[in-house]
Amino acid sequence: MSSNQPTVLVIDDEAQIRKFLRISLVAKGYKVIESADGSDGLAQAALGKPDMVVLDLGLPDMDGQQVLRELREWSQVPVLVLSVRAGEGDKVTALDAGANDYMTKPFGIQEFLARVRVLLRQAGSGELAAAVINSGPLSVDFAYRRVTLDGSEVALTRKEYAVLAVLARHLGRVVTQQHLLKDVWGASHADDSHYLRVVIGHLRQKLGDDPAAPRFIITEAGVGYRLLEH
Missing domain, CATH: 3.40.50.2300 (Response regulator)
Structure with a gap:
């Protein structure tokens, strides 16, 4: 380019x-x-x-x-x-x-x-291939599978980290529910959107992200989610 x-x-x-x-x-x-x-x-x-x-x-x-x-x-x-x-x-x-x-x-x-x-x-x-991706004060380190917020590590479950990692690798872009479900839970769970809603809810709680005024995770209604680029 x-x-x-x-x-x-x-x-x-x-x-x-x-x-x-x-x-x-x-x-x-x-x-x-x-x-x-x-x-x-x-x-x-x-x-x-x-x-x-x-x-x-x-x-x-x-x-x-x-x-x-x-x-x-x-x-x-x-x-x-x-x-x-x-x-x-x-x-x-x-x-x-x-x-x-x-x-x-x-x-x-x-x-x-x-x-x-x-x-x-x-x-x-080549940003999407980076080892560390940042969304403002939120950092996802793929090499160490570690997430930090304002420099402090955030304890995530395996599924929570997996969902956040997919969103981070598509930073600023919409990721469909089906994409996330297939990547994290497998193709047989492509329609189990309630799994995803629960994990997104837990992620928002741990990141202190208000869904009404999000800093990090945006809901694209009926389609999927997007991790904001700051």
């Missing part, structure tokens, strides 16, 4: 949305490639070699979910889905198909730009 001017490919059939995103991204130093449909978007992704993709799902020639599936056959470029579809099923399908994050329209431009920064930083710095 270019350190001076990362390239963002915006695939959206709404000209006004593309213009708004282009102005906002260019103002922050990004180069922008635009596409109004799925087939052209895939071609632009191959030819323009963008550093990340912003993808709408409601495209005129093919569904954005299909664009995502085809893109993932040959590219691991970070993808932020930006769609009016707010249903749980659409979000889960996109995230499980390889989207790195999902935002619904209408959206706040500052949050959008923050999520773009997270995805570009992770893609360009």
Whole structure:
């Protein structure tokens, strides 16, 4: 990725949305490639070699979910889905198909730009492979399987640590309930969401994280969880 001017490919059939995103991204130093449909978007992704993709799902020639599936056959470029579809099923399908994050329209431009920064930083710095990942005063040390908060070690059960470790490795990104359940409990427990809710509740208690005003773990209703990047 270019350190001076990362390239963002915006695939959206709404000209006004593309213009708004282009102005906002260019103002922050990004180069922008635009596409109004799925087939052209895939071609632009191959030819323009963008550093990340912003993808709408409601495209005129093919569904954005299909664009995502085809893109993932040959590219691991970070993808932020930006769609009016707010249903749980659409979000889960996109995230499980390889989207790195999902935002619904209408959206706040500052949050959008923050999520773009997270995805570009992770893609360009190798941050996800780090031995230690930090979320403000919270630190997860993978080598020693140790979690500290404000420098003090937090005693976690094996499952609590495992859930937090998955969230930390996807810092700033939404992780679906199914992903967490399969990773921590195994594929046979992919629908046992109550296990996950209990563990998340215990984690919040031990981290002093108020679910109404969280510092660390954000609930993406009906979809999954996200560990905030500070």
